Amino acid sequence: MPTVAFLLAPRLHLLDLAGPAQVFSGAADAGHHYTLRYVAERPDVPTAQGLTIHAGTEWPRLTPEDLVIVPGWRARRLVGSSGFGAATLRRLREHHEAGGTVASVCAGADALGRAGLLDGRRCTTHHQLQDELAARHPRARVVRDVLYVVDDGVATSAGIASGIDLALHLLATRHGPALAARVARAMVGYARRNGDEPQASAMLRHRSHLDDVVHRVQDLIDARFTERLPLAELAGSVGCGERTVTRLFTAATGITPLRYQQALRVERAEHLIGRGATVESAAHVVGFADARMLRRLRART
Structure with missing residues (x-):
């Protein structure tokens, strides 16, 4: 303790x-x-x-x-x-x-x-x-x-x-x-790591908003980002339509739910690769079917 x-x-x-x-x-x-x-x-x-x-x-x-x-x-x-x-x-x-x-x-x-x-x-x-x-x-x-x-x-x-x-x-x-x-959300505050370095965490970078519906969608994605999460399931978890969830999520974070999930996957994969994992094994761990999508997203980043 x-x-x-x-x-x-x-x-x-x-x-x-x-x-x-x-x-x-x-x-x-x-x-x-x-x-x-x-x-x-x-x-x-x-x-x-x-x-x-x-x-x-x-x-x-x-x-x-x-x-x-x-x-x-x-x-x-x-x-x-x-x-x-x-x-x-x-x-x-x-x-x-x-x-x-x-x-x-x-x-x-x-x-x-x-x-x-x-x-x-x-x-x-x-x-x-x-x-x-x-x-x-x-x-x-x-x-x-x-x-x-x-x-x-x-x-x-x-x-x-x-x-x-x-x-x-x-x-x-x-x-x-x-x-x-x-914790930041419970305090109704910003979750940020912007000291003297750029924000490095997708979870924190896209949490600086006060939209409770979007936070609940993010909570689900955070907990299950390695899984396939259809938009219909995300929308059902908060009692909204798919188009409404996409609109609210994009307005609050600047990206779609899928992009947010991909950012979490890439971030976790980079952590694994930095500690000796191969791109192929990291892609498998974070939920990609193969390494091609991971390589494409890393190149885009």
């Missing part, structure tokens, strides 16, 4: 904390049993929005499977704003050295920098703090105008709501994009 430990600083922004916490809580609701813990140097943590949070002062026992997230706090300048002591920064560093992932939202990147975790690594933070982060941690490679960056077990995100994007990305990396899409 992995733990997500949130390290809380005074004047933290509630959404910096609540966004990622909601993502991992949603994953737990979906059957991936994350335990959320909240740690601070003092038990009562005032937030920038006026609510005081009660946190534990004892760190949970962490393993390399666990995640530590440092939400950001209100600060016009980073210098002298976080107040984390040497012992806390050492805990961050030790968790990463043991193989664990350490992440931050917004100003939380400064805590990672003070722990030495940004040295030689790419990172980001809120656009208003990027210049100061680069000046305070000259060995860090600050990337501007992105939502998040992940580099060697150190994940940093930009301002406020981008913590949700980063948390969804971490969830997709650990459990696959289907779970991230499911």
Whole structure:
């Protein structure tokens, strides 16, 4: 049962904390049993929005499977704003050295920098703090105008709501994009992995809409993309006509249901081929009758 430990600083922004916490809580609701813990140097943590949070002062026992997230706090300048002591920064560093992932939202990147975790690594933070982060941690490679960056077990995100994007990305990396899409949908949010790289997942790339009928069709295709799925069966699953499903699906995603299924197949086949499978065997695994269609679709891509 992995733990997500949130390290809380005074004047933290509630959404910096609540966004990622909601993502991992949603994953737990979906059957991936994350335990959320909240740690601070003092038990009562005032937030920038006026609510005081009660946190534990004892760190949970962490393993390399666990995640530590440092939400950001209100600060016009980073210098002298976080107040984390040497012992806390050492805990961050030790968790990463043991193989664990350490992440931050917004100003939380400064805590990672003070722990030495940004040295030689790419990172980001809120656009208003990027210049100061680069000046305070000259060995860090600050990337501007992105939502998040992940580099060697150190994940940093930009301002406020981008913590949700980063948390969804971490969830997709650990459990696959289907779970991230499911959690994002439950949150009525976008499922996206557009940090500093192009979106690579068809499941996420075509889930950034709020059409419930189309999401239900996608749920069926996601679960059975290796099978033959006639349009009539997809339409029947949502109680609509075939032409209506095609029209709604294309309007919401930009492609037809068949193209979406093919994209999932090709994506899975590329994963298998990259790990040593032949084109022929990969085509068979993902549901193509032979390798010709897979080769044609890969060439088109």
